[in-house]
Structure formats: C-alpha cells, structure tokens
C-alpha cells in the first residue's frame with residue numbers, strides 16, 4: 001500500500017524555542033550593499049522564473065504530467081506557469097516521438113519563441129528517435145533545432161525530468177547576458193538556418 005505522506009493535523013512548531021538566532025556582528029546591521037555581476041543577477045532571475053512550453057506527442061508527455069502534479073510539483077522550481085503560446089515561453093520541452101512530418105512544426109514553435117530560449121529533449125525519442133529507427137521518425141530533434149539538455153530514459157521518470165530541469169537552471173544561471181550576441185551563438189543558429 002502506498003504510504004501516506006501528508007500530515008493532516010500538523011503539530012504547531014515553536015521555531016523560536018528550538019532555534020537560536022545569532023546576533024549580527026558589529027558593522028553588519030542596517031542598510032548595506034553588496035557587489036555582483038549583472039549577468040549573475042539576471043541569471044538568478046531567469047533560472048527561477050522559467051516558463052516551459054510542453055510539446056508532448058506521446059508517452060513521455062504522461063511523465064511530464066506527473067512531474068507537474070502535486071507529488072513532484074515542478075512549481076517548486078519557479079516553473080508554475082506552463083504556457084502553450086510560444087511567444088510567452090522560454091523553455092521548449094519536447095517530449096515524445098517526433099515524426100519527420102512533425103519536424104517543421106517543432107521548428108516553427110521554436111522560431112516563434114523569443115530569445116533567450118532553451119530546449120530540453122525529454123526521453124529517448126526526442127533525443128535520438130528512441131526505438132523507432134524507421135524512415136518516418138526524426139532521429140533526434142537536434143537535427144532541426146539546437147538542444148541544451150537531453151534527458152535519457154524510455155520513459156524518463158519524473159525525477160529524471162526534474163534533474164534535466166535543474167541542469168537547465170544551472171545553464172541559465174551561468175549564461176552571460178551577452179551570449180546571444182556572440183559570433184559563436186550566431187554560427188550555431190546559422191548551422192540550423194535560423195536567422
């Protein structure tokens with residue numbers, strides 16, 4: 001039987017009795033300031049406010065539904081707001097088998113997203129075609145759009161999807177605000193014939 005994890009009648013916790021708070025050292029109270037890099041601040045904001053666009057075509061999409069639901073709760077990572085308008089989203093999550101006929105649609109969705117945008121290939125099918133090594137199935141979405149993180153598995157469990165999501169958060173947090181203007185990024189886009 002599945003264990004019950006919810007405490008319906010939680011005891012009142014007296015935090016102040018259980019934890020001692022240290023006094024601030026002299027000179028550290030009152031208004032203060034700190035220095036950091038603009039990229040770090042922007043990265044912090046971006047990585048904790050991702051708006052995912054789930055592009056789910058088959059079974060991996062069901063795992064994503066579990067990832068969004070209360071038990072795994074992707075909202076804990078600041079990604080509460082799943083969107084189905086590419087123009088409002090910054091993370092494309094491709095989940096499922098992508099037939100070659102569907103390839104142009106995936107690419108169009110990607111093109112409609114504003115920069116900066118990131119992509120996760122969730123599961124074996126999106127990453128490499130999976131078990132469908134056939135004439136009709138795209139052997140990995142990185143043949144048509146750049147992919148930032150690949151999540152292995154057929155299907156990947158919600159833990160694996162969350163792990164991939166946290167990898168994307170790391171990437172976003174460390175990305176320079178100038179990266180999208182670099183020659184290297186432009187050449188990546190040129191490789192996919194994206195202006």
Ligand code: SF4
Pocket residue numbers: 058059060061095096097123124125126130131153154155156
């Ligand atoms: S990787 Fe496996 S579970 Fe995911 S869409 Fe493909 S066949 Fe289905």
